[in-house]
Amino acid sequence: MIKTTNVLNDSFGRKHNYLRISLIEKCNLRCDYCMPAAGIPLSPKKELMNADEILKMAKIFVSQGVDKIRLTGGEPLVRKDFADIVKKLATLPVRLSITTNAILADRFIETFHQYGLTDINVSLDTLETDKFKMITRRDQFKKAYQNIQLLINEGFNVKINAVLMQDFNKDEIVDFVMLTRNSPITVRFIEFMPFDGNRWNKSKLVTEKEILEEVTDFFGDKYLHKLEDEQHFTSRNYQIEGFEGKFGIISSVTNPFCSGCNRIRLTANGKIKNCLFSNHELDLLTALREGRDVKELILKSLGEKKKVRAGMDDFEKLNDPEKHNKNRSMISIGG
Numbered sequence: 001m002i003k004t005t006n007v008l009n010d011s012f013g014r015k016h017n018y019l020r021i022s023l024i025e026k027c028n029l030r031c032d033y034c035m036p037a038a039g040i041p042l043s044p045k046k047e048l049m050n051a052d053e054i055l056k057m058a059k060i061f062v063s064q065g066v067d068k069i070r071l072t073g074g075e076p077l078v079r080k081d082f083a084d085i086v087k088k089l090a091t092l093p094v095r096l097s098i099t100t101n102a103i104l105a106d107r108f109i110e111t112f113h114q115y116g117l118t119d120i121n122v123s124l125d126t127l128e129t130d131k132f133k134m135i136t137r138r139d140q141f142k143k144a145y146q147n148i149q150l151l152i153n154e155g156f157n158v159k160i161n162a163v164l165m166q167d168f169n170k171d172e173i174v175d176f177v178m179l180t181r182n183s184p185i186t187v188r189f190i191e192f193m194p195f196d197g198n199r200w201n202k203s204k205l206v207t208e209k210e211i212l213e214e215v216t217d218f219f220g221d222k223y224l225h226k227l228e229d230e231q232h233f234t235s236r237n238y239q240i241e242g243f244e245g246k247f248g249i250i251s252s253v254t255n256p257f258c259s260g261c262n263r264i265r266l267t268a269n270g271k272i273k274n275c276l277f278s279n280h281e282l283d284l285l286t287a288l289r290e291g292r293d294v295k296e297l298i299l300k301s302l303g304e305k306k307k308v309r310a311g312m313d314d315f316e317k318l319n320d321p322e323k324h325n326k327n328r329s330m331i332s333i334g335g
């Protein structure tokens with residue numbers, strides 16, 4: 001039995017009980033906004049956490065109050081020992097969840113059911129086959145879409161994440177919201193964020209304000225209902241009257257939600273990141289392997305966490321490439 005002795009507080013009084021573990025740097029898709037066209041330098045296998053090390057790390061975090069773990073990547077389902085990792089983590093007193101592109105989800109339905117992995121976030125940026133091929137550089141729309149339907153039919157709590165970009169999928173906002181008409185899912189629109197090598201530019205951004213305008217223009221103001229914000233929310237949620245599902249907006253760029261942040265990230269090569277936007281990392285894996293005190297490093301990292309977006313507290317700072325081009329690309333952080 002793991003004894004919880006502490007809570008992971010930062011200097012702004014935020015308690016961190018939610019750990020996102022990236023299992024892998026590789027992916028079976030090549031999303032344009034996530035992975036640079038030339039790929040990313042991959043860590044040698046021996047520098048990545050193995051299944052036992054993932055469990056050891058998770059136990060340390062759980063002993064410090066973490067009660068929610070999300071598995072991400074790269075594409076977590078590409079990892080050969082995925083089922084073994086889930087089996088190990090399922091022995092901990094945590095709520096387990098995953099973020100995936102769903103291409104391989106049909107192979108893991110039993111694993112998800114068996115180990116209580118019920119919260120499944122799936123990334124899908126378009127409902128059109130050709131656009132899917134263009135943005136992911138792979139012709140896999142049908143597989144992704146079928147697997148999303150499968151996950152819904154199997155009763156999982158499915159959220160669809162769509163990163164919005166001007167001249168790409170802004171015209172699909174209403175189509176995405178329509179998916180929630182007869183289905184108990186949540187569609188979440190994500191503002192396009194800047195990372196190393198993803199050619200972010202504010203002119204590509206579709207803002208929270210624009211998303212709401214598109215929705216109200218189509219459905220009408222009086223049928224759009226704002227739902228109460230959840231504790232530690234990232235997504236501000238809405239529902240169209242009479243619809244079964246919901247939709248939400250993750251506005252990390254124009255309207256950040258840092259004040260309630262409870263998230264810490266562990267990369268596949270065992271580095272802790274105290275903020276998605278921070279390029280500062282601390283190496284926990286080497287410390288674990290050398291028998292040094294990992295907990296101390298976790299607390300040090302949290303002590304350095306900035307109040308808002310790694311110090312980029314206004315849009316101008318975020319808009320300055322110098323400020324974010326040293327941050328790894330999203331595929332190696334894990335979103």
Ligand code: SAM
Nearest residue numbers: 034073074075099100101123161192193330335
């Ligand atoms: N492969 C899995 C997937 O795609 O769901 C998990 C990893 S992916 C890096 C995690 C999330 O990050 C996805 O929802 C993806 O859309 C999001 N993401 C990646 N790059 C992004 C960017 N530049 N801006 C906003 N979201 C991004």
Ligand code: SF4
Nearest residue numbers: 027029031034074101
């Ligand atoms: Fe792969 Fe997910 Fe990044 Fe797309 S968003 S390249 S699916 S890790």
